[in-house]
Amino acid sequence: MASNRIEELKKRRQREIKKKKSQVPVGVTFLIFALIIYAIFLATDFKSSMFWIIGLLFGIVLQRARFCFAASFRDPILVGNTSILKAVIIGLIIMTIGFGIIQFISIGDSQDFDIENIPGYISKVGMHTVIGAILFGTGMVIAGGCVSGTLIRIGEGFILQIVVLVGLIIGSLISAKYIQFWDKCIISKTHVVYIPRYIGFSKAIIGQSILLLLIYFLADLYHKRNNIMK
Amino acid sequence: MKVYDTILKKPWPYWVGGILLGVLNVILLLETKTSWGISTGFLGWGVYILEKFGFDPSKWHYFVMNRNTFEIGETFVKNHYTILILAMILGSLISTLLASEFNWKRIKNKKQLFFGLLGGILMGYGARLSHGCNIGAYFSAIPSFSLHGWIFGIFMFVGAWIGCKILLKFIL
Amino acid sequence: MAEVKLDCMYETCPIPLLKAHKKLQTMKVGDILIMETNHTCSITNVIEWAKKQGYDADYIEIREGEWEIYIEKVK
Numbered sequence: 001m002a003s004n005r006i007e008e009l010k011k012r013r014q015r016e017i018k019k020k021k022s023q024v025p026v027g028v029t030f031l032i033f034a035l036i037i038y039a040i041f042l043a044t045d046f047k048s049s050m051f052w053i054i055g056l057l058f059g060i061v062l063q064r065a066r067f068c069f070a071a072s073f074r075d076p077i078l079v080g081n082t083s084i085l086k087a088v089i090i091g092l093i094i095m096t097i098g099f100g101i102i103q104f105i106s107i108g109d110s111q112d113f114d115i116e117n118i119p120g121y122i123s124k125v126g127m128h129t130v131i132g133a134i135l136f137g138t139g140m141v142i143a144g145g146c147v148s149g150t151l152i153r154i155g156e157g158f159i160l161q162i163v164v165l166v167g168l169i170i171g172s173l174i175s176a177k178y179i180q181f182w183d184k185c186i187i188s189k190t191h192v193v194y195i196p197r198y199i200g201f202s203k204a205i206i207g208q209s210i211l212l213l214l215i216y217f218l219a220d221l222y223h224k225r226n227n228i229m230k
Numbered sequence: 231m232k233v234y235d236t237i238l239k240k241p242w243p244y245w246v247g248g249i250l251l252g253v254l255n256v257i258l259l260l261e262t263k264t265s266w267g268i269s270t271g272f273l274g275w276g277v278y279i280l281e282k283f284g285f286d287p288s289k290w291h292y293f294v295m296n297r298n299t300f301e302i303g304e305t306f307v308k309n310h311y312t313i314l315i316l317a318m319i320l321g322s323l324i325s326t327l328l329a330s331e332f333n334w335k336r337i338k339n340k341k342q343l344f345f346g347l348l349g350g351i352l353m354g355y356g357a358r359l360s361h362g363c364n365i366g367a368y369f370s371a372i373p374s375f376s377l378h379g380w381i382f383g384i385f386m387f388v389g390a391w392i393g394c395k396i397l398l399k400f401i402l
Numbered sequence: 403m404a405e406v407k408l409d410c411m412y413e414t415c416p417i418p419l420l421k422a423h424k425k426l427q428t429m430k431v432g433d434i435l436i437m438e439t440n441h442t443c444s445i446t447n448v449i450e451w452a453k454k455q456g457y458d459a460d461y462i463e464i465r466e467g468e469w470e471i472y473i474e475k476v477k
Contacts, residue, residue, distance in 0.1 A: 003458040005434060006472045009405075010462050017464050020330060027327030034320055047262050048313055054258045055314040058251065058266065059321020064238075065247025066446045069364040071415060073390040078416060079423075079451055087248030088369070094249060095373030098256030099265070103375070106263075116298075119263040120374030123361040125381055132360025133367075133382040135352050137389015140364065142396055143349020144414030147268050147363040150350075151315060155322025156442055157334045157467070160346045160414065165272075167350015172273040173280065174351070175358030176292035182359060183295055193377035204375050241446045326442075331467040335440055338412035346414075402420050 062152045069146040073137060080226030082219040089216045093209055100205035103196070115192050126190030128182055143167070238328045255370060264310060265374065267366035268318075269357040270299060271311025278306040292358075345401055356389075403432050410439040411468075418444045419451055422473065426457070429475050437471040438464075445469050 034056055041049035061067065065087075072084040099120055107113040115122055140146045143164045145153055150168070153161040179187075196204040259265045277287045288306075293299060300309050326332045337343050357363040360382055362371060368386065371379025408425050410418040418439050425435055437448070445461050448471055452459035458474040 003474050003476070006458055006460050006474055009434065009436075009472055010460060013462060013464065013470060017462075020463070020466055023327045023330040023332055023466065026332075027324055030320065030324045030327060034317075034324065048310070050258065050261045051264075051310045051313040052317050054254055054266075055317025056321040056324075057254055058314070059318035059323075060325040061242075061247055061250045061254065062318070063322040063325040063442075065242040065244055065250075066443050067244065067247040067251065068415065068443055069369070070390075071443070071447065073386055074394060074416060075447075077387070077391050077394050079419065081451060081454065083450065084244050087244035089248070090245055091248040091252035091255075091369070092372055094252030095255055095370075096375075098252070099259060099373040100375070102256070102259055118374075119259055119265070120376070121265045121267060121362060121366050121370040121379070122374050122376040123367070123371065123378045125376070125378035129360040129367075129378045129381045130385045132356040132358075133385035134356070134389040134392070135359070136356030136363065136382075137386035137391075138393040138396070139349040139352025139354075139356060139389075140386075141349075141390050141393025142345045142401065143353065144346070144417075147353060147357070148318070148365055151268070151318045152322040153442075155319045156326045157332050158414075159335060160337045160342055163337070163343060163346045164350040164353075167347040167352075168269065168272045168354040168357075169276040169279075171351035171354020171356075172269065172358050173276040173287070173354075175355040176273055176277075176287070176290055179295070179358065180291040183291065187295070195375040195377060208372075208375065244446075326467070331442065331463070333440070333465070333467040335412060335467075342412075342414065397416075398420070402417065402424075 058148075059152065059155060062148055063155065068149050070140045070144070070149055074141050076219070076222065076226075080223065082223040085219050086216055086223075089212050089219065093212045093216075096208045096212065097205060100196075100201060100208075104201045115194055118194070122192055122194055124187060124190045125193050126186055128186045128190070139171075238325070239330075251369075255373075262310075264301075265366075265370035266314070267362060267370060268311060268315060269354070269363035269366060271309065271315050272354060273358060274300065274306040274309060274311060281306070341401065403434075404430070405434050405436055408435055408437045410437050410441070410444070413439070413441060415441060415443050415447065419448050422448055422452070422471075426473065426475055431475055431477060433475050435471075435473040435475070437473070438468070439471060440468045442467070444471065448473075 038053050041052050072088045075081040103118055106119055150161045150164045255266045280287045360367050367382040368379055406429055410421055449459045452473045458476055461469050461471040464470050
């Protein structure tokens with residue numbers, strides 16, 4: 001509950017403000033437009049319709065919850081707040097279980113499976129991951145938003161984020177053009193490390209969930225203990 | 231009116247967002263066998279633009295080493311990344327409008343422009359090098375039990391720390 | 403018991419928060435900081451931070467997508 005003085009200030013300002021225009025009709029128009037596209041996709045290509053509807057929902061959830069991956073990394077460092085990081089970890093735990101079950105069903109018990117056929121996002125790990133992550137993390141903080149945050153803010157009307165999008169395209173092209181150098185000295189020597197291959201599915205799912213829970217509680221502790229700015 | 235305000239006007243708690251994003255990504259994987267990814271789409275758009283200018287980026291080494299960057303039947307522009315990107319922007323726009331909070335927000339000054347562009351380029355470069363952005367190589371990769379997701383997540387903290395130093399020194 | 407204005411229009415995350423922190427340090431106990439911002443994340447980000455620091459905080463929307471955040475320095 002805010003103090004009396006803030007309540008007073010709020011009331012005073014509320015009287016000074018002109019009535020706001022409702023943007024709901026425009027919003028509903030766009031919603032209908034989005035649903036028409038969904039219907040067209042549904043009639044022609046089920047997979048595309050799925051990407052479309054889930055993409056819309058991703059956008060809505062990210063915007064409504066003010067969900068910002070950049071902040072989940074930045075705020076613990078800058079101000080000692082881990083509430084977004086904790087929310088990300090909750091999502092990761094849900095997905096660990098969900099993805100684990102889906103992957104298990106799709107490849108079954110067999111020990112020799114082709115990594116390419118496993119549903120999910122699996123890639124080589126090595127020094128290039130480290131360098132890429134550091135560059136990405138730095139860029140994310142100075143641009144004021146990660147990739148998903150950039151898209152969400154374009155939807156909210158930020159012109160700056162369109163510039164970030166242009167930067168993303170330029171950066172992707174530069175990276176892809178000169179990837180040969182990295183491929184020669186790092187990437188080609190690295191391998192995919194798919195955890196269930198080494199320890200099995202049940203251990204991977206349970207182990208990773210426990211690890212994430214542990215990180216969650218550590219983040220919680222850090223949040224309560226920490227007030228870096230003081 | 232009160233229900234409307236709670237759902238569509240006031241920001242949701244972060245944990246609600248976390249749960250919903252997780253569930254949505256699981257549904258996406260279940261239905262399409264593909265998890266949430268974004269940044270590869272930007273590469274596709276860039277390649278498409280370069281092609282319009284007469285270059286031939288599809289011969290680049292990148293596409294030799296990543297033959298299945300795009301799935302069969304997908305082109306540089308017509309692919310599932312593009313659908314996801316456009317849907318996310320539209321979703322955010324709809325959600326902003328339903329809360330009556332939309333307005334154009336101009337760029338404040340040249341410094342903001344410079345750091346925005348630089349940050350974008352760094353993110354784009356880093357994302358291609360490590361095969362994914364904060365969504366593909368982190369939010370979808372860790373639950374896929376790929377070690378690169380964990381490594382990416384841990385070293386994003388290092389990057390964010392460097393970013394914070396730059397932020398406090400030059401931008402504030 | 404002054405009211406201090408702080409303009410954070412068109413700033414990106416996390417500049418409004420850092421500016422607020424800087425400003426609050428120069429203020430006396432009992433003063434109220436009035437921040438004007440149009441960054442959508444600020445109304446959750448700044449408020450949460452301010453409350454964690456032990457300040458009183460709240461916000462209202464003054465125009466479409468523009469908010470005023472009030473932070474009272476209580477200690």
